[in-house]
Amino acid sequence: MYSSAPRFVQGHSRTTGLRCSHRETAMIKFVKCDCGFIVRSDNEDVLVAGLQKHARDHHHMDFSREQVRAMAQVEPDRTTPVPTNADRLRPRFVHNEEQAMATAQTAATFDVAKYKQTTRAQWQDAAHAWNAWGTFLRRWLGPASEIMLDMAGVGPGARVLDVAAGAGDQTLQIAARLGAHGRVLATDIAPAILEFAAANARAAGFRNVETRAMDGEELDVPPASFDAVVSRVGLIYFPDKQRALAGMKRALKPGGRVAAIVYSTPERNGFFSVPVSIIRRRANLPSPLPGQPGPFSLGAPGVLEAALRQAGFRDVQVRAVAAPLEMESTEECLRFERESFGALHQMLSSLDESARTAAWQEIAAALRQFESGGRFVGPCELLVAAGTR
Structure with a gap:
């Protein structure tokens, strides 16, 4: 049976930290779903709520707050300097696909009904x-x-x-x-x-x-x-x-x-x-x-x-x-x-x-x-x- 459980991937290293587009010196946390959806916030509650809504509305799945936290731990990179405008247009992400998919598939399945x-x-x-x-x-x-x-x-x-x-x-x-x-x-x-x-x-x-x-x-x-x-x-x-x-x-x-x-x-x-x-x-x-x-x-x-x-x-x-x-x-x-x-x-x-x-x-x-x-x-x-x- 096809399962479309999303994979939530964090950005957490020097080469992958995503910078806020409207605050030159601030760092911003982010989580990217492998379908392309991105949640950005410096507030963990906002991140979790955004991912829950995304999974419910677009993957037909319900996750608890604990499941989302387990699937998408986020740590901002505070050591990398603020990128140029050109860098901002080319954000890069770290994908730990096997771990994320395994967690997602055990957490929920596609709601076919x-x-x-x-x-x-x-x-x-x-x-x-x-x-x-x-x-x-x-x-x-x-x-x-x-x-x-x-x-x-x-x-x-x-x-x-x-x-x-x-x-x-x-x-x-x-x-x-x-x-x-x-x-x-x-x-x-x-x-x-x-x-x-x-x-x-x-x-x-x-x-x-x-x-x-x-x-x-x-x-x-x-x-x-x-x-x-x-x-x-x-x-x-x-x-x-x-x-x-x-x-x-x-x-x-x-x-x-x-x-x-x-x-x-x-x-x-x-x-x-x-x-x-x-x-x-x-x-x-x-x-x-x-x-x-x-x-x-x-x-x-x-x-x-x-x-x-x-x-x-x-x-x-x-x-x-x-x-x-x-x-x-x-x-x-x-x-x-x-x-x-x-x-x-x-x-x-x-x-x-x-x-x-x-x-x-x-x-x-x-x-x-x-x-x-x-x-x-x-x-x-x-x-x-x-x-x-």
């Missing part, structure tokens, strides 16, 4: 808006979805499991391929969004679509009962991806295919990474830990392929697909993200109304770099992967 509760609530709230953008979603993600279905071998008469199906746009693409003798089961953690998937299938005249609310890591389906299992931009948000993939493999018939679409790297997905980076900075949020759920958690080179192979799939293939967001304007893209990207609102929840407004204004200004010739073209690169049971 809380994370999933939050995720379910986000998509319950965003279900109507996400469905309302269905025409755009088909134009944007439809071509990559067809590639995914090709790689999964989805054709007439097949039985297909669609995991994290959302409002079911790709479910309709599956249903169109299956004919009268095929079946697709669309699952999602949020019942509200599946209601739209079922309604959309009925409106399109498909009788080969079934929906069922289900956790993607707890696939309650008969073993070896599907010819293909697919997931469009869903696997990235599972806290235990190996557990999810194991369930998909168990659901497949021998020789069946699994296929998934994920985002590649932040650098190639500016439409999403730009807002995320601005919100993280303004809300003082850390970068995700390696392996933690998130939009780019499987996007680095080799990571998605390795995950499939680790789960026991063979004949693994990964293909990069350009999928730029082509919209009328920056304002339309901003409206799309504000209405249907629940995770962004969750990240902004610690800010007051004026701070949230300022964040969206900065995001709008930053996204305008992607306007050209009177149109908005937001960079997006997807990875489409498939493997055989």
